[in-house]
Amino acid sequence: MLQPFASSEPFTIGVELEVQLVNTHDYNLTKATTELLNRVRAERFVGAINPETTEGMIELSTGVCTSFDQVRRELQGLRDTLVRAADFLNVGVCGGGTNFFQNWYDQRSDGRERSEYLMGLYGALYQQFTIFGQHVHVGCPDPDSALVLLHSLSRYVPHFIALAASSPFVQGSDTQFQCARLNSVAPFPLSGQAPFVTRWAEFGEYFERMTRTGLVKTLKDFYWDIRPSPGYGTIEVRVMDTPLRVEWAAAIAAYIQALSRYLLIERPARLSERDYEVYRTNRFMACRFGLDGACVNPETGHRGPVRDAILATLDVIASHARALGAEEGLDEVRRIVTDGSSDATWLRRVYSAHHSLHEVVRQQCRIWRGAHVA
Structure with a gap:
């Protein structure tokens, strides 16, 4: 049965970052x-530091935040806590959507029951899922609004992908993608976009049908780009690579937060299932070219x-x-977009040098600790 949609403060946000743990010899993932x-x-820190998928990755999660500055402060605190611990163990920590050296067949489950289940179900596909993303939760006033916001935000998925793109290299090669990480998500049978329903009752009926098939047990079994999280009273945007800096992750979250407020308060979009006719192509273009x-635009055709x-x-x-105190974060977004200085571009520039x-x-690893991006 679908979990009831919890009460949450509209337009609050929470951020999750999956980060890489690397050795300081050859910078491959380490256990x-x-x-x-x-x-x-x-x-002592605000938020949470948790295991994620395999022993070479870890997840940082803020608490419920109201502003860009709060997200940034909490992510910086989590980062600093993790870096101090990593220094003691002589382990490197960094952002980026992929590790350049890891061989998928070397990856092992972190031992949790869910990880063991997924490894058994998906096999090598799950081992290749050692990739690193940013997730942003947005608080919604009610479940129907959550579904409206989910489908309204779908038009902006290329924005989120392009802003966070930081995975041009995979297994020692330049993929020619700005974001190659999402190529590892696409093969999962329950990935892609959520079904086009805008009423929670209809969504509940869909979920019940899917659970009766035995294909899913919880909403976490859906690897959708955006999915509802009823336990938190949020929708969760899941398409971003983990940025190289926590400050940039906070700015992207501020963009999603302000955009969500605009979409739900002004309701500018005329939602239609036909929006998804161009969805996969738009998503691909953002992954490939940033x-x-x-x-x-699915509505205007522009x-x-x-x-x-x-x-x-x-x-x-x-x-x-x-209204949200997100101006500083959006100023950073404008600067990066105007300059064209994305994380993927920076990674290629360092490699060329x-x-x-x-x-x-x-x-x-230096950038993650707060070093200046040259």
Whole structure:
């Protein structure tokens, strides 16, 4: 049975970051999650530090936040706590959507019951799921509004992908994608977009039908790009790579927060199932070309670069950013989009300068700790 939709404060946000744990010799993933969790257990911090999928990754989660500044402070506190523990164990920590050296067949479950179940079900596909993403939860006033927001935000999925893109390299090669991470999500049979329903009662009927098939047990079995999280009273945006800096992760979250307020308060979108006719192509273009990807507006048919759509959206949602205290975060979004200085671009630039992916990951670890992005 579908979990009841919890009460939450509208437009509050929570951020989850899956981060890489690497050795300091060749910067491949290392099995350090258990030791790190033991090390941070005695520390005091706001939010949570939890295991995630395999021993080479860990998840940082803020609490319920109301503003960009609160998200940034909580992520910085979580980052600093994790880095101190990692330093004690001589382990590197970094962002980025993929590790460049990890061989999928070396990955092992972290031992939790759900991880063991998924490893048994999906086999090698789940081992290849050692990828690193940012998830943003947005509080919704009621379950029907949550579904309206989910489908309204679907038009902006290319924005979120392009802003966070930080996974150009996979297994030692340049994929020519800005975001290659989502290529590992697409093969899952329950990935993609949520069914087009805008009433919670209808969504409950869909979920019941799916559970009767035996294919799913909980909503977590759906790897949708955006999915409802009724236990938190939120929708969860799941398409972003983990950025190289927590400050940039906070800015992306602020963009999603202000956009969500605009979409639910002003209700500008005329939602239609036909929106999804161009969804997969738009998603691909953002993954492949990032801010330069040409996407189609499903309502108007206009086709143009993602960067232009983001800049236009920033103007439209400015008043909502002010109401939420998100202006500083959106100023950072405007600067990055105008300059074209995405994380994926920076990773390629470092590689071009040093011709060493090992050096690239070493620099990623420096950036994660707060070093200046050159």
